[in-house]
Amino acid sequence: MGVYKVNVSLPKDLVQEIDEVATEFGLSRSGLIAEASARYLADLKNLSAEERRRNDIRRAIDGFRRIRESLPEGYEFDYMARLRADRKREAPATGQR
Numbered sequence: 001m002g003v004y005k006v007n008v009s010l011p012k013d014l015v016q017e018i019d020e021v022a023t024e025f026g027l028s029r030s031g032l033i034a035e036a037s038a039r040y041l042a043d044l045k046n047l048s049a050e051e052r053r054r055n056d057i058r059r060a061i062d063g064f065r066r067i068r069e070s071l072p073e074g075y076e077f078d079y080m081a082r083l084r085a086d087r088k089r090e091a092p093a094t095g096q097r
Contacts (some may be wrong), residue, residue, distance in 0.1 A: 008033075015029075018032055018033065
């Protein structure tokens with residue numbers, strides 16, 4: 001992995017704080033900024049992935065609601081019985097589940 005020099009303008013107070021923390025942790029200024037940047041980017045990516053998961057779950061729930069609303073009034077379906085039947089059908093011949 002290559003190393004690139006980057007010019008960044010930061011407020012004086014922030015640079016002082018960066019220097020203090022870097023010294024406290026035995027890092028260079030560049031090392032601290034690189035570590036902080038990497039962590040920040042990882043957090044953004046994780047947040048983005050979490051938000052996508054939440055949106056997928058919301059869409060699935062909305063889809064199930066639309067299906068339920070389209071069923072005739074009084075329609076009943078025993079979901080647990082269906083799941084049990086599916087599990088029995090997929091169980092290995094040894095009787096294990």
